[in-house]
Amino acid sequence: MDTPAPLTDTSDASLEPVSPEALVPEAPPKTNQEYVEELVKKARAAAGKLASLSTTIKDQALTAMADGLEAKADDLMAANEKDLEAFEQAKGGTAMADRLKLTPTRIKDMADGIRQIVKLPDPVGESLKMWQRPNGMLVGRVRVPIGVIGIIYESRPNVTADSAALCLKSGNVCILRGGSEAIHSNTAIASVLSEAAEKAGVPPGAIAFVDRTDREVALALLKQDKYVDLIIPRGGESLMKTVTEESRIPVIKHDKGICHTYVDADADLAMARTICVNAKVQRPSTCNAMEALLVHEKIAKAFLPDIVKELQAAGVEIRGCAKTCQISPDAKPATEEDYGKEFLALILAVKVVKNMDEAMEHIARYGSCHTEAIITNDYGRSLRFLREVDASAVMINASTRLNDGYQFGLGAEIGISTTRIHARGPMGLEELTCSKFVVYGSGQIRE
Amino acid sequence: MDTPAPLTDTSDASLEPVSPEALVPEAPPKTNQEYVEELVKKARAAAGKLASLSTTIKDQALTAMADGLEAKADDLMAANEKDLEAFEQAKGGTAMADRLKLTPTRIKDMADGIRQIVKLPDPVGESLKMWQRPNGMLVGRVRVPIGVIGIIYESRPNVTADSAALCLKSGNVCILRGGSEAIHSNTAIASVLSEAAEKAGVPPGAIAFVDRTDREVALALLKQDKYVDLIIPRGGESLMKTVTEESRIPVIKHDKGICHTYVDADADLAMARTICVNAKVQRPSTCNAMEALLVHEKIAKAFLPDIVKELQAAGVEIRGCAKTCQISPDAKPATEEDYGKEFLALILAVKVVKNMDEAMEHIARYGSCHTEAIITNDYGRSLRFLREVDASAVMINASTRLNDGYQFGLGAEIGISTTRIHARGPMGLEELTCSKFVVYGSGQIRE
Numbered sequence: 014m015d016t017p018a019p020l021t022d023t024s025d026a027s028l029e030p031v032s033p034e035a036l037v038p039e040a041p042p043k044t045n046q047e048y049v050e051e052l053v054k055k056a057r058a059a060a061g062k063l064a065s066l067s068t069t070i071k072d073q074a075l076t077a078m079a080d081g082l083e084a085k086a087d088d089l090m091a092a093n094e095k096d097l098e099a100f101e102q103a104k105g106g107t108a109m110a111d112r113l114k115l116t117p118t119r120i121k122d123m124a125d126g127i128r129q130i131v132k133l134p135d136p137v138g139e140s141l142k143m144w145q146r147p148n149g150m151l152v153g154r155v156r157v158p159i160g161v162i163g164i165i166y167e168s169r170p171n172v173t174a175d176s177a178a179l180c181l182k183s184g185n186v187c188i189l190r191g192g193s194e195a196i197h198s199n200t201a202i203a204s205v206l207s208e209a210a211e212k213a214g215v216p217p218g219a220i221a222f223v224d225r226t227d228r229e230v231a232l233a234l235l236k237q238d239k240y241v242d243l244i245i246p247r248g249g250e251s252l253m254k255t256v257t258e259e260s261r262i263p264v265i266k267h268d269k270g271i272c273h274t275y276v277d278a279d280a281d282l283a284m285a286r287t288i289c290v291n292a293k294v295q296r297p298s299t300c301n302a303m304e305a306l307l308v309h310e311k312i313a314k315a316f317l318p319d320i321v322k323e324l325q326a327a328g329v330e331i332r333g334c335a336k337t338c339q340i341s342p343d344a345k346p347a348t349e350e351d352y353g354k355e356f357l358a359l360i361l362a363v364k365v366v367k368n369m370d371e372a373m374e375h376i377a378r379y380g381s382c383h384t385e386a387i388i389t390n391d392y393g394r395s396l397r398f399l400r401e402v403d404a405s406a407v408m409i410n411a412s413t414r415l416n417d418g419y420q421f422g423l424g425a426e427i428g429i430s431t432t433r434i435h436a437r438g439p440m441g442l443e444e445l446t447c448s449k450f451v452v453y454g455s456g457q458i459r460e
Numbered sequence: 461m462d463t464p465a466p467l468t469d470t471s472d473a474s475l476e477p478v479s480p481e482a483l484v485p486e487a488p489p490k491t492n493q494e495y496v497e498e499l500v501k502k503a504r505a506a507a508g509k510l511a512s513l514s515t516t517i518k519d520q521a522l523t524a525m526a527d528g529l530e531a532k533a534d535d536l537m538a539a540n541e542k543d544l545e546a547f548e549q550a551k552g553g554t555a556m557a558d559r560l561k562l563t564p565t566r567i568k569d570m571a572d573g574i575r576q577i578v579k580l581p582d583p584v585g586e587s588l589k590m591w592q593r594p595n596g597m598l599v600g601r602v603r604v605p606i607g608v609i610g611i612i613y614e615s616r617p618n619v620t621a622d623s624a625a626l627c628l629k630s631g632n633v634c635i636l637r638g639g640s641e642a643i644h645s646n647t648a649i650a651s652v653l654s655e656a657a658e659k660a661g662v663p664p665g666a667i668a669f670v671d672r673t674d675r676e677v678a679l680a681l682l683k684q685d686k687y688v689d690l691i692i693p694r695g696g697e698s699l700m701k702t703v704t705e706e707s708r709i710p711v712i713k714h715d716k717g718i719c720h721t722y723v724d725a726d727a728d729l730a731m732a733r734t735i736c737v738n739a740k741v742q743r744p745s746t747c748n749a750m751e752a753l754l755v756h757e758k759i760a761k762a763f764l765p766d767i768v769k770e771l772q773a774a775g776v777e778i779r780g781c782a783k784t785c786q787i788s789p790d791a792k793p794a795t796e797e798d799y800g801k802e803f804l805a806l807i808l809a810v811k812v813v814k815n816m817d818e819a820m821e822h823i824a825r826y827g828s829c830h831t832e833a834i835i836t837n838d839y840g841r842s843l844r845f846l847r848e849v850d851a852s853a854v855m856i857n858a859s860t861r862l863n864d865g866y867q868f869g870l871g872a873e874i875g876i877s878t879t880r881i882h883a884r885g886p887m888g889l890e891e892l893t894c895s896k897f898v899v900y901g902s903g904q905i906r907e
Contacts, residue, residue, distance in 0.1 A: 061824060061850065064850065065847060065848055138847075144869060146867070146868070146869055150858055150862070152868050152869065157850070159880050159881060160880055238704060242880045242881065243880070243881055257685060257708050258708055261704050261705055263710050263711065263879060263881050264710065265881070281903075284903040287903065287905060288903065288905055291905035291906055292905075295905070295906050296906075377508060399898050400512060400585075401512055403508065403511065403604070403896070404896065405896060405897060406896065406897040406898070406899060407896060407897070407898055407899070408898075408899035408901055409899065409900055409901055410900075410901040410902055410903055410904075411597055411899050411901025411903070411904045411905070412904065412905040412906050414905070414906035415597070415899065415901075415904060415905075415906055416897065416899075417906075420593070420906065421593070421599050421897065422591060422593055422599065432710060433606050433607055433689045433690070433894050434606060434689065434690055434710050434712070434881070434882040434894060435881040435882035435894075437894050437895060437896060438895075438896065438897045439897075447880050447881055447882075447884050448884060448885075449850075449851065449852060449853065449854060449884060449885065450852060450853040450854070450863065450868065450885045450886075451846050451853070451854055451855075452853060452854070452855035452856065452858050452862065452863075453856055453857075454855055454856055454857040454858025454862075455857055456728075456731040456734065456735065456857055456858070457857075457858045457859065457862060458734060458735055458738035458739075458742070458858075458859040458861070458862075459738055459742050459743075459859050459861035459862055459864075459867065
C-alpha cells in the first residue's frame with residue numbers, strides 16, 4: 014500500500030490526492046449530431062414562450078443588447094483580433110479582412126442598428142383582416158412569428174447582431190451559424206446578446222449560436238425540419254448551392270443580383286446619366302448595383318460617349334457590344350460571358366438594343382430577377398416594363414441601388430430575398446412573420 | 461440471296477418489304493432525366509407569357525376546360541375503367557377504389573368546380589399597397605404569379621382538374637404529377653384540359669402533365685430548382701417524407717391534422733355536444749376532423765356520458781383516459797399512442813384535464829398545429845386560447861371542420877398548408893401568388 018502507484022494508474026490504490034472533478038466520470042464529448050439536436054430542441058422549446066412575449070420586454074431586451082455591445086467593445090475587439098490574425102495568416106486578404114474588422118465605430122453602428130429596431134412597430138399580433146361569414150362566424154388573420162429561423166452567413170460579424178435583433182423583435186428564435194473566419198467575433202457578439210436578452214426576460218435559447226464550425230454541423234442543422242421552420246442563407250454562391258441541395262427545411266435565398274438599367278429612346282439623358290452612375294458606382298459590391306446597361310439605338314450616339322467617359326472617370330471598366338465600341342472606342346469589347354455576370358466590382362457590361370422588346374428579352378435571359386430599371390419618359394412603355402419584367406423590384410426612373418428595406422421604408426431588413434415564395438425583395442420584420450386564422454364562433458358547425 | 465433471312469435478322473439482306481417508318485432511324489427513347497428537363501424548360505418558357513395573360517382569356521380558357529370535361533365524359537370514364545381494373549386486381553381495395561372512381565356526377569362536379577373558379581376575382585395585378593417616400597418616389601407592391609408550380613398528389617383524379625384550374629387562374633404554370641393508380645384517368649383529364657386551354661389562347665406547356673409514373677421521374681422533378689418555383693405535395697405520410705427529403709425546390713406541405721377540441725369548464729354543454737359530434741362525425745377522413753377531445757374535469761361528469769353515447773350511436777369508437785373510462789364505462793382505455801394519432805376514421809381519443817393549461821400543454825405536445833378549438837363562454841380564457849395556441853386555425857365555439865377555404869370565404873382552395881411560411885391554413889388563389897415591388901421614380905438615386 015505504501016509503494017507509489019505508477020503515474021498512469023488511477024485505481025483506488027493510488028495515494029495521490031484526487032480532485033473532486035476527477036471523481037465524476039468524464040462525459041464523452043457530444044458528437045456533432047448530438048450537439049445540433051440539443052441546440053434545435055432547446056430552440057424549439059424557447060419558441061412557444063418567445064411568441065407570446067410582450068413588446069415591452071422585447072424592446073427592453075433589445076436596448077440591453079445594444080448597451081451590452083458597447084459596454085463590451087474591448088472584449089469584442091480582442092476576439093475580433095484573433096479572427097483577423099488567423100485570416101491574414103491564412104489568406105492574406107485585404108478587402109475581405111476589412112469586412113471582417115470590428116472598430117469602435119462599427120460596434121457603435123451595430124448597437125445603433127439594434128436601437129433602430131426598438132423603434133419599429135412589433136409585427137406580432139397585428140390583425141391583418143377580419144370578416145364575417147354568412148353563418149355569423151368571424152374569421153380573421155393574425156400575424157404570428159414563423160418560429161425557429163436558422164441563419165447561415167459569412168464574413169461580416171454585424172450580421173450576427175442584425176439577425177438576432179430582427180428575429181427577437183419579430184418573436185422568432187434564431188439559430189445563428191456564421192462563417193469560421195469570424196468565429197471568435199461572432200461567438201463574442203452572440204454571447205453578449207444572449208446574456209443581455211436573458212437578463213431582460215427573454216427565454217433561454219431564444220438567441221442560439223452555433224459555436225462549432227465543422228461543415229458536418231451545418232449539414233446536420235439543415236436536416237432538422239421537425240424543429241427549424243426556415244433557413245435564410247446569406248452569402249456566396251457555394252453557400253447557396255449547399256443550402257439548396259442539403260436543406261429539408263424551407264429556404265429563403267438572398268442570392269445574387271444581375272441588375273440592368275435600360276435607357277429608352279425617350280429617356281431624359283441627364284437623368285439617365287445621374288441614375289446610371291449612381292447605380293454602378295455608389296457601392297459596386299452590393300447585389301442591387303447595376304451590372305449591365307442597355308441603351309436604345311436611337312439615343313446611343315447621344316448618350317454613350319458621355320456616360321462612358323463619366324463612368325471611366327469614376328474607375329469603371331466598360332465592356333461593350335460591337336456598336337458600343339464603335340461609338341465609344343475607349344470601351345473594351347464584351348464577351349458573351351460578360352452578360353449575366355455579377356461583377357460586384359467597377360465593371361459594366363453595355364449593349365445597344367433595337368427597342369424595348371429586345372431589352373426585355375435580354376433581361377429575361379441574363380437577369381436574375383433581382384432589380385431591373387427603365388429610364389424613360391414614355392408613359393406606355395414605362396407601364397409595360399413595370400408589368401412585364403419579372404424581378405423582386407422593377408423601377409421607372411430610379412437607381413437600382415434603391416431596392417433596399419430602408420430605402421423602401423420597411424425599416425431594417427434581413428436581406429433581399431430572391432426566392433419567389435413568402436417574401437420577395439427586401440425582407441423586413443413583417444416578412445419574418447406568418448399568419449394564423451382565428452375564428453370567433455357561436456356554435457357554428459359544418460353543414 | 462433466295463434463302464429466307466432468319467426471323468431475328470433485320471439486315472439489309474432481308475427480302476422482306478421494309479415499311480417507310482423503318483427507314484427513319486428510330487430516335488432513342490428519352491431517359492427519365494431528359495424527359496423531365498424537357499418538361500420543366502417548356503413550363504418555364506410558358507410562365508412568362510402566362511403571367512401577363514388577361515383575365516378574360518384565362519376565364520374563357522377555364523370555361524372551355526369545364527365544357528371539355530363534360531363533352532369528353534365517356535372517354536374519361538373509359539380511361540378511369542382501366543385504372544379501376546388495375547387497382548382492384550392489384551389491391552382489391554374498396555374505399556380507395558371509390559375515391560378513384562369517376563362517374564357522370566363526379567365529372568360534372570369537376571367541371572362545376574372549374575366554373576366556380578371563373579367567378580373568383582383574378583389575384584394577379586392587384587396592387588396591395590402603395591406609399592410615397594420622403595424623396596418623392598412611389599413604392600408599391602403588386603401581386604404576381606409564383607411562376608412554375610409542381611403538384612405531386614395521390615389517388616383522387618379531381619385533384620388534376622382543381623389544381624390546373626387554380627394555377628391557371630392565378631397565372632401559374634402547373635406541372636401535375638398524379639399517382640400511378642390514377643394514371644389513365646389523370647392523363648385523360650389533363651389532356652382534355654390542356655387542349656381546351658391552348659385553343660382558348662393559353663400558351664402551350666402551361667398545363668403540363670407528367671405521364672411517366674417512374675419514381676425516378678418524380679425525384680428528377682424535385683431537383684429542378686432552376687425551373688420550378690414551388691412544390692405542393694398532397695397525399696400521405698410517405699409522399700410528404702420523400703418530397704421533404706429530396707426537394708431542392710421550396711415545398712408547401714399539406715400534411716396531417718391532429719385536431720383537438722377542448723371543452724372548458726364554462727362551456728355551453730349543448731353547444732359543445734353539437735360541435736364535437738360535427739367535428740368528429742361529419743367527415744372523419746379529412747385533415748380537419750377532430751381526433752382528440754379534451755374535457756375540463758369540472759364538467760366531465762355532466763358532459764362525458766351524453767357525448768360518449770351520442771358519438772357511439774354515430775359509430776365512433778371512444779378511447780378514453782382512466783377518468784373518462786370511469787365516468788363512461790363503455791369507453792375503451794386509450795393507450796399513449798392514441799394521443800397524437802391521426803385516425804382519419806370514426807375513432808376518438810378522449811382525455812379529462814385539470815384546466816386549460818393542461819389542455820394547451822397537451823395540444824402543444826400532441827397536436828400538429830393544424831386546427832384547434834376551445835368551447836367556452838369565458839372571455840379571458842377564450843382570448844388566451846386564441847393567442848397562445850399555435851395552429852393554422854384556432855377557433856372559439858366552432859367545429860374544426862370549418863377550417864376550409866370555402867368555409868372561410870376564400871373561394872376554392874388547393875389544400876390546407878401546414879408549412880409556416882408563405883401560406884398557412886387554407887390556400888386559395890391569393891396564396892398561389894407572390895408580390896413584386898414597383899417603383900415610380902423621377903430621377904431618385906441612393907445618397
